[in-house]
Each structure stands twice: as C-alpha cells, then as structure tokens.
Amino acid sequence: MHIFYDEDEYETVSHSRPCTACGGDLGKCRGVGCNGSSGFGTRRRSPEEIAKIKAEKQRKREDEILAEAELIRIRRSLFPTGNQ
Incomplete structure (x- = not known):
C-alpha cells in the first residue's frame, strides 16, 4: 500500500x-x-502555510536555474566555440 x-x-x-x-x-x-x-x-x-512553503521552494528553484543560466551565458561569451 x-x-x-x-x-x-x-x-x-x-x-x-x-x-x-x-x-x-x-x-x-x-x-x-x-x-x-x-x-x-x-x-x-494550514492551506496558507502550505502555499507559502511551496511558493518559497519554487522561487528558490527558479533562482538556482537563473543563476546557472547566467553562468552558461558568461561561459559562452568567453568561449564562443566551446573550447574551454
């Protein structure tokens, strides 16, 4: 079960x-x-507490994705051919 x-x-x-x-x-x-x-x-x-926790987790996840994307953009601008 x-x-x-x-x-x-x-x-x-x-x-x-x-x-x-x-x-x-x-x-x-x-x-x-x-x-x-x-x-x-x-x-x-309470439903309000649950919604707040889920929103905070989602925001944190999105912030991590945006930070990683920024690092990818920087790396690609420094090494446009992919040679690092």
Whole structure:
C-alpha cells in the first residue's frame, strides 16, 4: 500500500513532560517510577502555510536555474566555440 505524504503539508511536532517526582533528573529516581513522558507526531499545516512553503521552494528553484543560466551565458561569451 502506498501512503501519500507531502512534507510541505505536515510538520513534525514533539512534546515532553518532566517527571513530577524528579523534575526530569533521572539521577534522583533512577528511572524507577519515573512518570515523565515524551513523544512526537505530525501536525497538518494550514492551506496558507502550505502555499507559502511551496511558493518559497519554487522561487528558490527558479533562482538556482537563473543563476546557472547566467553562468552558461558568461561561459559562452568567453568561449564562443566551446573550447574551454
């Protein structure tokens, strides 16, 4: 089964809650009876956030293409026959 996952659509979120007995210092309760917890999951972004992320990625991609094209133009003007 294929699960579609768009990394722009979801963001990773984490949470943690320190132990009420040791306050997160495992040396105090040595992990026995420690009631702290942590975990992670995903959160779906709003359509506005997704659109902004996709637009930024597209802009970056286009800027990279334009920079490469400019280098090609310079190289061709310096070496019109292709001999470098």
